[in-house]
Structure formats: structure tokens, C-alpha cells
Amino acid sequence: MKIVYTDVLVIGGGLAGLRLAIGAKRRGHDALILSLVPAKRSHSKAAQGGMQASLGNVAKGQGDTEDVHFEDTVRGSDWGADQEVVRMFVNTAPKAVRELAAWGVPWSRVRKGDREVIINGQKVTITERDEAHGLIAQRDFGGTKKWRTCYAADGTGHAMINTVADQAIADSIPVHERKEALSLIHDGSRCYGAVVRDLITGEVSAYVATATAICTGGAGRVYRTTTNAVICEGIGHAIALETGVSALGNMEAVQFHPTGIFPAGILVTEGCRGDGGLLKDVDGHRFMPDYEPEKKELASRDVVSRRMEEHIKKGKGHKSRFGEHIWLDITLLGEKHIHTNLREVWDICHYFLGVDPVKEMIPVRPAQHYTMGGVRTDPSGQSPTLKGLFSAGEAACWDMHGFNRLGGNSVAETVVAGMIVGETIADYCDKLANTPTVPLGLVREFVEREQAKLAAFTKGGGREDASLIKGEMQDLMTAKVGIFRTGKDLEEAVDKLQKLLVRSRSIGLRSPSLGANPELVTAYRVQRMLKIALSIAYGAAVRTESRGAHFREDFPRRNDAEWLKRTLATWKSESDTLPTLAYEPLDVTRMELPPGWRGYGAKDYIDHPDTPERQKAVEAIRAQYASDRFAMQKALMPYEHLLPEVLRGKNERIDERF
Amino acid sequence: MAETSNSHRKLRIHALRYNPAKADDTPRIQTYELEEAPGMTLFIALSEIREKQDPSLQFDFVCRAGICGSCGMMINGLPGLACRTVTKDLPADISLAPLPFFELIGDLSVNTGKWMRGMSEKLETWVHSMGQSTDLKRIEEAMDPALAEEVYELDRCIECGCCVASCGTARMRKDFVGAVGLNKMARFRLDPRDKRTDADFYELVGDDNGVFGCMSLLACHDVCPKNLPLQTQIAFLRRKMVLQGTKG
Amino acid sequence: MDSTPNVIAGVGLADRPRKSRWPARMDLAQSATGLVLGLFMWGHMFFVSSILLGKDAMWSITKMFEGYFFFGKAYPGAVSVIVGAIFAILIVHAFLAMRKFPANYTQYRTFIGHRKLMAHEDTTLWWVQAITGFLLFFIAAVHLYQMLMHPGDIGPYESADRVWSGRWWPLYLVALFAVELHGGIGLYRLCVKWGWLEGKDANASRKRLKTLKWVLTVFFIALGLATLAAYMKIGYDHRDRVGERYTPSWVVPNPMEKAK
């Protein structure tokens, strides 16, 4: 049995995993990254639009602070987020952007003087300040009060991961590419590393570590139409779930992006709308102002997606041979703007649709986009139930997005979480007491168990077809567990998914090689994906309210009285066909921003009994500290103690120096 | 738009099959037939083949949106990104082969990532701030907006390897860093945050494995799916390195 | 936040011996010699093609190079000096350029296969350049040796006799194509290699350069063929009097001789 030892085993080489590994390594601990693909090919690469951080450099971002960012994020989450975590996040985000700037990310910069932009379909002239010239620029994004999204043209994620991956190379952090973690090695209370399969040779080996971090990104591929890469299959989520101990939080919270190109699902950035693009129906009518007079195209993603589907249901979609869609019109932005700031968008339209977005409208329809749910951790990134297990990035649920994440908050989260969790992991490894005595027998048991499971596919005599099951699961999820949900659909989905799970236990292969074999990969992944799909569908079926991206037609109201709580899914036994659900309440009495109206979408919701009292208390504190926002924040909800020391401290801005 | 095309051609995809891990395997061409669908890309076609005809066919797709650089392969003799190649732009007979130069994993899949990592280590493709530290609480250093755009322009490389696979020099001389490496050097040289001087860059690319090895074949420039200005950048770097190498 | 402070160009490089300056010098020298040769060959072609304007024109230009019009007397040794210089440049150029040839059979096979598969124009042009360069190495050496050792034997009859009766024309025919292809491609390559004449749109100017290159190549080959034909014709007509030197038509023949 081959064993690789390291201090910090990072599963996932996306932005979160890379930044976390760099943090641990710079603190003197060996870090090793596992990735299905070369690190720079991770799906972080796909983020186009940008990264939120309240720098307030541009004129339209003036007055932005952590406080505004905090409120936007909590409202966006429909109060599902952990507000302490959000505070940690908004305070670290500016530092993260600035660190990336120093590392080499070619952020787009502010140009002083006048420039013309399109806001609300109208040409507007904005004058940028002299003192902002050359500083990092921000653009508008859905769900934000200020222009806050930092960007590198429209290849933000690309530029970010290039830079961070290169820094990891500078730090000599090994990335074991084309390796897949198949399960976590644990004894029910502590994690010792992972069983890993080499995707080239098929070899199964063990990676043993003091700390293991799951940074495996999203799980979008349990759906048919998704903007996610083909590797975003949620295996990281699944191996945490399969421990039976570690929980997945809020899996039913799945975000749909309004503008996936139709029918391929490839994303065109929110920046299209941020920069002034419009949504139009079959008659060429701009319909969003009819539904959302205030924020129009720039309401949060779940709202826009829902309005689009609603409008299509009314028969206002454009019909094509693949189904119906809406039009995204960016022709009004002009050739120059599209060719410089939205070039990737132009590329995508050109190469995948044969459409020139300078002259023609783009066919779009909402597609699965983001997995809010993930491996449940505390604010430091550690699993509360499995010692030595950490998680960061899209795969994690430390819970800053709640039931809906804002555009641009996710790549920001990956780096911020990498910074924070990197430090806490280093702290953890610093403590001698945390160095595990490795139970080699246990390690061997786990490796052999995985080997046996793989062998069963080739020798077990099963007859089920893996890719057929996968296809059925994906169709089911898109049709029944999508943007509009009903109890009936969800129950049907849960039922059918369970049957698929049972069937998946007798998959047989047509090409029975244990080496490089794509069919084998599909086979063992689909079993795991079904557990994720079930966690989503079952969680959604039980949650009889609407919150953020989770919208129940039969329960259209947000219900804080009963549902202001986080879903925790665990998979108790290998023979189960359903996850076990538990709920963790969110404490209103400690919230800095008590639940209220989000500022868009439906205005009616059912209050939590503690809300009015907390609201009053909050108002009193606000009145008392009106002159000092830092003192006010501290009185409302202290959080700084949760941040690693190196990351604490106020952020300087043009308008806020100290 | 795709929907107006109603061609239902029979496509014949001739794919190179070879598994270097199997001792007795020899490279061969296997032909798959399938019906063309509107808006079909090679990603869709190959996925369908794998799902319905041959589950053992190896190839790499990740983003399927032309941005990650995973799916470089020889398409009718030229390197390109398979995911953004639309079948309607191709004849009904399509020949696919793995990118040459790189280590073959199997069939159409090659290990570009490993080579790119080696290249990055060799050329130290990261910003060298030379010990200057940054106070993350303070306002970031200003940078000329036009310069930032120029750096971004060169940063757009997706490390797909098409340039290297197309380069006769690289094919002949395994240690050549390729256009991808030279472009990266030009990118960091342009970046004011990288404090390295031309003397430092000369140490990295001032030889026949670096910029002086390039014979200006320009296939790299012609195949680069991101249309990077490779010709201009290599020429630029060559001028600077010759200046560096001949002075004093 | 940089992990690699106080290092020159990064981690491993601090103890590495400094890189040699020769690659830079050699690259520059290869291009410089190529440029001189390329431009020289255009001048050379105009020089030899003067025969098309008549024997007198050719004679005059030859004599000009021999210093006749400056000193009132021909010094063919002057030509040897020029030839020697060109010879030297050529040897340096060939030596430098040969580094780029496939170094062994595997490389050769790889390149051939690559060229065929890709069918990429500039790659193919390089291959043409390599082959023609290889040919020129022999041809030019012979030609130059001749010119070096017999600088006085240049002239309308002398050259024509060599071409026809001396049976040099097959060699010149090959050399003509080789040198024009090689030089034309080489000069084009110099432009793209160093970024000359690039302008704002590198792709557009490359296209223009390529067209210009072909136009010039065709022009010079045509001119060369006409020239060669002219020498062959004169050589044919003059085949019975090989060895006779040409006297320009304006030189009045010696009346005494006429009287005889």
C-alpha cells in the first residue's frame, strides 16, 4: 500500500484550495494539493464578472464600506447566512483584493475624468476622481447598493487563478494532478486524510495528513443544465457526507443564473446586465421593470431567474426547436465596450452560438449555477463533528451565503476563506497535540474498502448502465428540483432518486478496466452524486417555505418563525437511501441585521418571534453610536476575535484614512 | 443561429486510439459515425460517442466553454480547442489526434498540465517583488490603467499547449520553452510589480531553449485560440534580450 | 508577502553560473549576416543583369568594381577583396544557421512529419530555407572560389564563356532559385523576427510583407532567368572564340590592325 504523508492535505486546486495551501505553507507546514485537473483548469477559471470588495474607488462606489457590503450580503442570503462569518468576510475581502494586486492580478484600473456608461438603458456620464486614478476599479453587479465588484476585464477568475497558482508554484507547493479523493480516512471522530485514485494509472493509494481540507468547488453537474464545468460533480461534498459524521449544510439552496446561453448553458456574465444590458421577451419588450420596478435587471439572481421563468410561463418566451428562451440585449453597449470589457462574452457568442452580440441579441435561459450548501464548518473553517477536517470555498458551508449568494461574492469568498482557514489550519498544525498517531490498520482498511468497491463494478455482475442513470438523475433534478419547486414534484423526485440510488448499486461496466477508464469514473461518481442530489431534493421537500434561491410555489412566503434554521444532512449508513436531516437554528438575538425585507422580491414573510425585540435593541445601539461606525458594529455583534490576528484591522479607503 | 441549420449530416470521426499503459497496444485510427445535430461542438460529439458507443474513449474537457485550456487536440491536422469547434465548420470526415509533443495519457488526452508546471518552475512565472512587502490594510499601489490592460492582454493565455504543439522548433528540441513560456516572460517583464531586470530575464530565456531558439515559424501565433500577440511579444523579448546580451 | 526575498531572479538561480552572452551575439550575428547577404544578393542580381542592357553596360560596371574609372586602370584584386569579405560573411552565416538544422535523424523525421501534418505556410517556408541554405553552402562556395581566384575573368565574354562553354549554367540555374527563395524568405523572416515594419496591426502588416516577399522573389527569379539566358546566348555565339576578352564598342580599334 502506497502512503503519502504531509501536514496539510488540500483536496481541490481551485482558488480556495490554492490560497489555503499557500497560507499553511508560508506558516511552515507542508501542504500538498490534490486535483482532478491541473490547478489552473479548475472551475474558478470560469468566473468572468468579478470579485466583491468594498474599496470604494470608483465614483459610483463612493461611500462603500464593510457595513454596506455586509448588509447586501445578508439581505442577499435572505437572512440564511451566519452574520459573524459575513462580517469576517467583508472585512477581509479588501485585503484579499489588495494581496492579489500585489501578487500580480491585472485588475482593471480607474481612469480619471469623464466616461460614459449605460445605467438603466440610459447613457450617463460619470466623472472619476483624480485621486482614484490608477486604483482598482469596480463595476456594478446584481444585489449590491454600491459599485463594488473588482474585475480584470471579463476574465477575473482566470487572472486570479493564474496568479494564485503561480504563487503556489513559487512556494514549491506540489499539486498532484489527475488524482481523485474517493473517501476520507476517519475513525468517526477524527480525519486522517483520504483515499486517492490516480486517474491516469488507476492506482489507489492513501494520503495521510494532520489536517485535511475539502476545497472541491460546486456540485452543479447533478443538474442537466448548468453553467458549471464537467468536473463540478460534488465528489468533495459526497466524501464528507459518506463519513456519516460530517454534515452538509443547506444543500437545498441552489442558485440559478439568469443568463446561461441557450441551450448549452455556458454562462455569460452578470457584467452584461451590470454594464447596462437588458432582458427582452419575444416581442422585444423589456419586461423586468414590470416585475421589479426598483432594481429591474439587477435584482438578485434568484429573483431575476424566477421572473424570467415566470415570463416564459406566460407565453412570452421566444420559441426555438430546443425550447423557449429570453433575449439578452447588449447591442446598446456599443462595439468598443463589448470588444474591450466583454470580450469573453463576445467569444462565447461567436464560437458557441454563431451570434455577434454587437449586432444581435443573445438567447439565454436560467441554468444551475452555484451550490450554496456544503461541508458544514465553524467560522474558522473546521468541521464541528470531525476533528482535523476543514473546508473552504464553494464546497464549504461556513455559511456566508445562506440561501442565495451575491454575484462576485464567491471568488471573493474563495480567497478570503483560503486566507482565514489557511491560518487556522496552520494554528491547528502548530499544536503538537493535534499531530495524529496514524492508525495504519485503519488506513489500510479504507484503501482496501475502496479497492473492493471498484472491483465490484468490474466483477460484481451488475447490469445497470452508469451514464444512463446519471442522465436520468440530471433530467430529474432540472425538471423537478429547479427554480420553481412544489411539494408534489419534490416528493416525486426524492422517490425516483432513491430508486436510481438503489439501481446504481448494481452498475456493471462495458469496459472492465481498473486503469484509466472513463466509464469506471462515471460509475463510482454517479453513486456519490445521487447522494448529493438526494440531499438537495429531500432538503427542499422538507423545507416548507421560500427563502432565497429555494422557492416553493406551494409555500411562497419566507417563514422565519419556523424555518430560520440551517439544514444539516448526514448519511448515517451505507445502506440508507435518504440522508438524515437535522436543523440548526439561527440566533436572532445575536444578529447585527435582524430579518426584514430584502429590498426586492415579495415583501411578505412571517417574522420570527424574537425579531421585533432584537430590532429594537439594534436601533437603540445604532442611535447610541451614530458617530462611530466601528464602535457601533462592535456593540452590535463583535466578531474580530474570530479572525486570525494577521487579518484583523480597518481597511483604508480614499474617503476613509486613518 | 444554430436552430436555423437543418443539416443532418452523418459525421465520421476518425480518432487516434492508443493506450501507452498497455504494453501490447499499438496506435490505430478508430472511426465513429454519428448524426450531426444543430450547434454541435466536438465536446458534444465526443461525449455522445463516449456515452452511446465507446465508454473507453479518453479525452479531456473541463469548462467546455473555451476558457480552461484542457481540450487542445489536433483537429484535421491543426491544434485547436475541441470544445469550441463547431462541427458545422468542418467536413463530414473529422480526424482527431492528441496534441503531439506532450506526454500522452491515452487516446486524445495528453498531459499538458505537467509540462506547464515544469515550464513555470523553470521560468519562474510569478511576480518577484524582491522582498518588498505590502500592507494589506493600506490603499493599493496605483497602476496606469492602460498598462494594466496591456498586462491583462498577455495574461489571457490558458496554457492549452496549442502553440507548443504547432511549433516545429519545440517538436525538434524538447527543452524549448515555447511561445507560451516566452509570452509569459514578456508578461512579467511588462508588469511593474515584478522587480526583475533584463539581466534576470536573460538568465531565464537568454539561450537556445529560450528566445534565441525560436525560429520565427509563427505557427504558434496562427493557432493560438486566444489570439495572443505572440509574434509581437517574441520579437519584443528578442530585442530586449539581444540588447541585454550584447551590451557591456 | 513575497516568499522569495533577496534572491536574484528567484530561488535556484542564485548559485547558478551566469548565462553565456554568446546565444545573444550569435542570434544577432546570424541575422546581421543574413541581412548583408540578402541585400547583397539584390545588388548582385542588378550587377549581373546589366548584361541585359548590353555588353558595354556590363563591361562598364565590371570595370567600375575593378576601380578602372577611379584609377584609370583595372585592379581585379579589388574584386577579390569584396569576394573575400562576402565569403567570410557567408561562412559565418552558414555556421550560425546550421545550428538550427535538425541535429539528427529523429529530429529530421519529426520535422518532416510535422510540416506535412500542419501544412502551415511559415513552417514550410522555413523548411524551404533550410534546404536551400544547405544547397547554397556548396554552390556558393564553388562560385565564390572561382570569383576569388579569377577576379579578372569577369566580363561580357568572360562570364558568358564560363556560363556556356564552361558549363556553369546548370549550377547557376539551381543557385538562382535557391538564393532567391532563401534570401526572400530570410528577409521576410527578419522582419517578423525582430518586429520590423510591424505597425499597429501586426497581422495585417505580416500579410503585406508576405505578399511583398513573393513579388520580389518572382521578380528576381524572372530577372535572373533572363540574365542567365542572355549569358547563355552570348556564350553560345561566342563559343568558337572562348578566351577572347571583351572590348567595349566605343574603343576605336587600332587603325594599323585594320589596315592589315
Ligand SMILES: Cc1cc2nc3c(=O)[nH]c(=O)nc-3n(C[C@H](O)[C@H](O)[C@H](O)COP(=O)(O)OP(=O)(O)OC[C@H]3O[C@@H](n4cnc5c(N)ncnc54)[C@H](O)[C@@H]3O)c2cc1C
Ligand atoms: C461560469 C461561472 C462563472 C462564475 N462567475 C463568478 C463571478 O463572476 N464572481 C464570483 O464571485 N463567482 C463566480 N462564480 C463562482 C465561482 O467561480 C466559484 O464558486 C469558485 O471559483 C469556486 O472556487 P473553489 O476554489 O471553491 O472551487 P473550484 O475552482 O471549482 O475548484 C475545485 C477543485 O477541486 C478539485 N476537485 C474536485 N473534486 C475533487 C476530488 N474528488 N478529488 C480531488 N480534487 C477534486 C478540482 O480539480 C478543482 O481543482 C462563477 C461560477 C461559474 C460556474
Ligand code: HEM
Ligand atoms: C551558405 C549557405 C547558407 C546556409 C546554410 C544558410 C542557412 C540558413 C538558415 C538555416 C537560416 C534560418 C535560420 C533561422 O531560422 O534562425 C538562414 C537564415 C537566413 N539566411 Fe541563410 N543560409 C545560407 C546562405 C545565405 C545566403 C547566400 C543568403 C543571402 C541571400 C542568406 C540569407 C539569409 C537570411 C536573410 C536569413 C534570415 C536570418 C535570420 O532568420 O536570422 N543565407 N540561413
Ligand code: HEM
Ligand atoms: C562578391 C561576391 C560575388 C561576385 C563577385 C559574384 C560575381 C558573379 C558574376 C560575375 C556572375 C556572372 C556569371 C559569371 O561570371 O560566372 C555571377 C552570377 C551568379 N552569382 Fe555571383 N558573385 C558573388 C557572390 C555570389 C553569391 C554569394 C551567390 C549566392 C549563392 C551568387 C550567386 C550567383 C548566381 C545565382 C549567378 C547567376 C545569375 C544569373 O545569371 O541569373 N553569387 N556572380
Ligand code: SF4
Ligand atoms: S499562448 Fe495561446 S496557444 Fe499557447 S498556451 Fe497560451 S493560449 Fe494556448
Ligand code: F3S
Ligand atoms: S511556432 Fe515556434 S519557432 Fe517561434 S514563432 Fe512560434 S515559437
Ligand code: FES
Ligand atoms: S474544455 Fe475548457 S477550453 Fe475546452
